[in-house]
Amino acid sequence: MSDFRQKFLAFALAREVLRFGEFTTKAGRKSPYFFNAGLFNDGDSLRRLGRFYAEALLASGIACDGLFGPAYKGIPLAAAAAVALAEKGHNLPFSFNRKETKDHGEGGIVVGAPLAGRVLIVDDVITAGTSVRESVAMIRGHGANPAGVLIALDRMERGSGAQSAAQEVQAQFGIPVVAIAGLDDLLAFIAGMPDLRVHASAVQAYRAQYGIAPVAGNG
Numbered sequence: 068m069s070d071f072r073q074k075f076l077a078f079a080l081a082r083e084v085l086r087f088g089e090f091t092t093k094a095g096r097k098s099p100y101f102f103n104a105g106l107f108n109d110g111d112s113l114r115r116l117g118r119f120y121a122e123a124l125l126a127s128g129i130a131c132d133g134l135f136g137p138a139y140k141g142i143p144l145a146a147a148a149a150v151a152l153a154e155k156g157h158n159l160p161f162s163f164n165r166k167e168t169k170d171h172g173e174g175g176i177v178v179g180a181p182l183a184g185r186v187l188i189v190d191d192v193i194t195a196g197t198s199v200r201e202s203v204a205m206i207r208g209h210g211a212n213p214a215g216v217l218i219a220l221d222r223m224e225r226g227s228g229a230q231s232a233a234q235e236v237q238a239q240f241g242i243p244v245v246a247i248a249g250l251d252d253l254l255a256f257i258a259g260m261p262d263l264r265v266h267a268s269a270v271q272a273y274r275a276q277y278g279i280a281p282v283a284g285n286g
Contacts, residue, residue, distance in 0.1 A: 071122040072248045076256040078119070079220075082112055087266045093194065094226075096277060099269035100253070102220045104140070104191035116219070117147025119247045120189065121155055124148070124217055127245040131214040132184030134161040135206060137198045145189040148217070164205060182206050185214035192218050193232040193244065203240055213242050220253075221246035224277040231279045250274060 079085035083106060090101040107116045124131075134152075136145025142163040149161040160180030167176075188202045193216065203213045216236060221244070226232050233244040248256075254270060257263045 071119060071126070072252045073256055073259070075119045075219075075247050076253060078115060082106055087263065096224075096273075099266055099273050102192070102222075104144075104219050113143060113147045114150075116144070117149075117151035118154075120144065120148035120217060120219075121151035121157075123245055123247040124152070124187070125155070125157075127215075127217075127243070129187065129215045129217075129243060129245065130185060131159065131187040133159055133180055133182070133186045133211075135182065135186050135188050135202060136161065136163040137188065137190055137202045138164050138166050141188070141190040141198070141202075144191060144219075148189050164202075177205070177209065182209035182211040184211060186211045187214045188216045190216065190218050192220055192222070193236060195226070196232045196236050196239075199236050199240075203242075213240060215243040215245060218244065218246045219248070221249040223250040223279055224274075225279050229279070234279060250278065 076085060079102065084103055086101045086103075087099060088101070090098045092098050104116075107113055134145045134149050136142040145161045145163060149159055152159055162177050162179030162182060165176050165178060182205070186206045188199060188206075190198060193199060199216055206213050216233075218233075221231070221233050223231055223233070226235065228235075230238065233246075236242070236244050254267070254274070257267045257270060
């Protein structure tokens with residue numbers, strides 16, 4: 068497991084973004100773990116999270132000319148990733164969308180840098196893929212090309228069919244989906260933490276029931 072992935076999961080655990088127990092997902096499944104990126108809710112957390120996004124993007128080798136954060140969760144994530152990438156010598160423009168078109172002032176639905184070239188979508192997770200589909204349509208509608216999707220955690224579990232939401236996005240749009248960490252990383256993290264090993268069998272059983280093959284690019 069790449070070092071930054073292990074550090075990210077430790078960071079998420081410390082901030083209680085990652086928790087273990089029994090939780091019910093939106094799909095009604097009983098999950099032995101829960102991940103809530105909304106709890107990265109202070110300046111230091113966002114700064115550190117942005118650096119993990121930057122690490123994951125640079126490790127992926129995906130080339131992009133700008134970042135796009137889908138409203139609303141993706142907005143601070145794209146901004147944080149842009150700051151972290153600039154600190155590493157990669158100064159990229161970023162933009163985000165409004166939920167409703169503004170008809171005064173600068174107008175339009177996209178805020179920030181113009182969508183141009185290869186644009187990477189930055190979000191927390193992919194659940195149903197709706198946000199990605201809307202983002203891809205918006206990027207292409209402005210004459211740019213989606214370069215891929217960068218998320219925090221890929222649960223790597225099936226949706227309504229045989230594929231996960233991330234795999235469906237890859238298949239539908241032909242773009243890579245990269246996560247800071249995936250389920251493989253989570254299992255390795257648990258195995259390396261004596262206090263968490265009690266949860267290993269439950270996570271493995273959940274994966275056996277709902278999991279899919281690893282998504283390319285997740286390390």
